[in-house]
Amino acid sequence: MRIAVTGSIATDHLMVFPGRIADQLIPDQLAHVSLSFLVDALEVRRGGVAANIAFGLGSLGLDPLLVGAVGTDFAEYEVWLKQHGVDTGGVRVSADHQTARFMCITDEDANQIAAFYAGAMQDAREIDLWQLIGTRDRPDLVLVCPNDPAAMLRHTAECRELGLPFAADPSQQLARLDGDEIRELVTGAQWLLTNEYEAALLLERSGWTRAEVLERAGTWVTTLGGDGVRIDSAHQATITVAAVPDTEVTDPTGGGDAFRAGFFAAVSAGLPLEAAARLGCVTAASALGTVGSQAYRADRDSLLAEAARAYGAEAEQEIAPALSGMR
Structure with a gap:
């Protein structure tokens, strides 16, 4: 693909x-926030x-x-x-x-x-x-x-x-888009991708119910941070996949992007949705352990070993075909 x-x-x-950051916020002063953070790195x-x-x-x-x-x-x-x-x-x-x-x-x-x-x-x-x-x-x-x-x-x-065929992944831009624009981006998408907060924002801004979104987009993939991922579609049962356990989070930046790379690499190989979500989670775990969105090293053996640890030997065998073209 x-x-x-x-x-x-x-x-x-x-x-x-x-x-x-939360400790620096004063509840009755949120309308007048003026903060400066002395950072270490x-x-x-x-x-x-x-x-x-x-x-x-x-x-x-x-x-x-x-x-x-x-x-x-x-x-x-x-x-x-x-x-x-x-x-x-x-x-x-x-x-x-x-x-x-x-x-x-x-x-x-x-x-x-x-x-x-x-x-x-x-x-x-x-x-x-x-x-x-x-x-x-x-x-x-x-x-x-x-x-x-x-x-x-x-x-x-x-x-x-x-x-x-296209995937709608509005993510951070949902805060900038109005309802008409969001509805335009979602309608006809084969895939829709958000995190949990963005999913709620999309529903609020679009004015649609979850069922109405699924009538207009093929498959809705929602990342849930440490709780893994949920996959919804109008005519299939919801699929949930747990995140890779005991993942060390050095820097969360780019974790969602790495998930998308792993997920669509598996989709490209024709893998089932559950296997695609597992490869997405394994790839995300690799990215979360490094500083920077492109600092992780995608090593086939390491990814397969992590899949086996997280999801079992059967999962390792299932996602292996998606990694056959790795350099």
């Missing part, structure tokens, strides 16, 4: 606060949702097409992605803006406060999937990930016009 991943490409500035890492997922897919042996907008400071990052199996032929370089920046503070409970500067990402709305697909191998699936909102809407519409 050829997968195109559209969305943000960014540089992450990750900081660690040696305390609890700063890591500058490669990131962006689309780039993270493409990195994961490439590391797992696929040949993903990355589609997004960057600045002229992207050259070194591009080399890194190509080294990890990513086709960067769908990346647009802006002459006017730098690559997007993600700035995040994580406390000792893994709670986070973050900000995102779009920069060159706003030029993603100028990317024409019609033209791009016409010059490359036609993808079997397009992931529409957090991006410039106009780009997300454009790519969704183009997927419908081109007859391309």
Whole structure:
């Protein structure tokens, strides 16, 4: 399966606060918050949702097409992605803006406060999937990930016009999108991906019930953090898969992106949904143990061993075909 991943490409500035963010909040002063955190560490890492997922897919042996907008400071990052199996032929370089920046503070409970500067990402709305697909191998699936909102809407519409199956992954941009935009992004999606909080926000903003969402999207995958993942569809029983137990969380940034890479690598190999969710959880566990969204090393033997530890020898054998193309 050829997968195109559209969305943000960014540089992450990750900081660690040696305390609890919640302890700094005064309940009767939340309307006038003014906080500054003295952090103990700063890591500058490669990131962006689309780039993270493409990195994961490439590391797992696929040949993903990355589609997004960057600045002229992207050259070194591009080399890194190509080294990890990513086709960067769908990346647009802006002459006017730098690559997007993600700035995040994580406390000792893994709670986070973050900000995102779009920069060159706003030029993603100028990317024409019609033209791009016409010059490359036609993808079997397009992931529409957090991006410039106009780009997300454009790519969704183009997927419908081109007859391309797509996955709606609005994630962090749900806070920016209105109800009409959310309904437009979800309708007709083969896959819908959110975490638990985003699922509640999507329902509130769209005005739809869970059943109404499932009437419009094929399969809804909801990550539940330490509780694993839930998979819902209109005509099948709900599937739940536990997270990998005893996972050491060094940095939660990018865990959801790694899950998506593992999940869609398994889907690409034709694995059942439960097996796909298990590979997603195993890949996420690898990412959670490192600082930075692309710092983990996807090693076939290690992933299979972790799957066996978490889910048993049968699960290990089931997901093995999805890793057969690993470099």
